[in-house]
Amino acid sequence: MTVEEAVAEADARIRRETRFAHTEHLVVVHGDRTVAAHAYGERALHEPGDVYSVTKSVLSTLIGCAVHDDRLHLDATVAALLGGAVPEAFREVSVRHLLTMTGGTDPSGPYDIDAVMALPAGWTNTLLTAPRLARPGTRFRYDNGAAHLLAACLQRALGEEDLEAYAVRRLFAPLGITRRHWPRDPEGVPYGFGHLRLAPPDLVALARLWLAAGVAPEGHRLFSAAYAAEATRAHTAGGPPEGVGYGYLWWVTELAGRPAYFAGGYAGQHVVVVPSLDLITVTTGAEAALRPGWRPALDLVPGIVAAAAGAAGSEVGKPL
Template identity: 35%
Template structure:
């Protein structure tokens, strides 16, 4: 029987998948079956994306790259002997974006009253006996946006914090170096306080909530990750998710909190999370609730950023979700993060721009 025009269009739409699905390269995972592309699915320009893959291959610390458009995986590859794409990896501070999602769900479920809820009443058992009065003004939203005002527990302070016998008490006892709601002070301790508040307010561990609220509806595996000495699961670091699970998480945000027609995040939470609230003093990029915000080639880009290059980029107007994982033991200031940003800005986005009309 002769092929119809629709059949031919569907075959052309599928071509980018055939060109770019190369996960078995470099000792990677066996490629997984992909959903059939419809005639309405728009892909990636082949030449531009192949050039981007070649650039990616030259990055020695890169371990995986996935590019989804309209929810369809059009490019995926494992690099430099990295683990299979279904294998959980340490996503480092990209965990903060996951914690933000859990907080949004907790608000919708009534576990938290809202982002303006003060955190001190929930965590009072670990607060200093005579705290700075400003501690009573620190809200759930301040912790999400890194505007608590408390001295940081990241960077040069990190080792002392995670070596302390009580991480929550240590974080709450830091001196104030800014008023709550003002300067951005990137601090993993702030996100860990959210994990502690979620645990105490819900009566369940952050792991249990993550599996119930995100893992099950997204169809992803969330393994156990480290906890503090009191058993509070690490908020803001050390979570394990596979690259494909990260892609599913990114798609949740690209689709405004909906998955398979079911609402997972409360209505408006994605926009709330992607509203600029602070500016990083190091990168100059805006920050919302657990997400960095920037622009590439005129397109708004929102990204989760984990140490060493554990990245989830969402480019809403191009309907893109991009995941990259990297060696987690990368030294600072190697230029690797800048190279990942360039790979998106100069490779994947142009491939999508050309693919939109090709």
């Protein structure tokens, strides 16, 4: 099966099967070629939408930029960055621990991000009161609050420069991203955990940047190749919600036998990168259209990867 045939099959299933009915977009880029760019609902391809937890991988990208700019160090602690009376549970937690979600504190109950978002103020201070469940660096727990604390740490490390302004200067503008919306908490910190609004082509641009190990389209390096490699390798075996390994706010796995990594968000938001095949897939979904038994269009991506791998294999041994 060719890549085009595999993509056509995925497209047909999205249109036919009710479990994929919430899917808004399917974009497939193979090398320099856009194989497909489908919009299924009312949202046009270039219209920004909520990418949910894909925001975390955008934040990881900005952390890489700040490290490259020598404005942040991965072993800096939350206490050193946020200062003040950071509780004992967070004294040893570092930027690297937050990136890998191994901070060891409790992300449930009053520290669950939905509970924190209901507060009129003090989100960061509330998250800092979460009790310790494990020593930092020893156990993965998916933690939206940790991602928001990471955003607060980066905001503090940037000093006078606002985090979103830094994102525009160092990431969005170099990638040609002009339409976006990034909500902020009551203290003005952009959400680290979710709800950034971007369009599918913007997600493709983000994926291309990672495929290029931090080099933007105009040739400027935004973050180091070493950071790209560390961010996209599994530091732990991970766990729910995706059930695969975890890097620096990127999920790490294999698809059709090929190493891959992806950004994932609720309701079917996935940005998948398969470096060995120069392959990117972007799928999005509408939360309001979710039905019982729904599945993310990510389920269809392994078939596309397998076809691309087969095509790559067929090139081996061809006469010159």
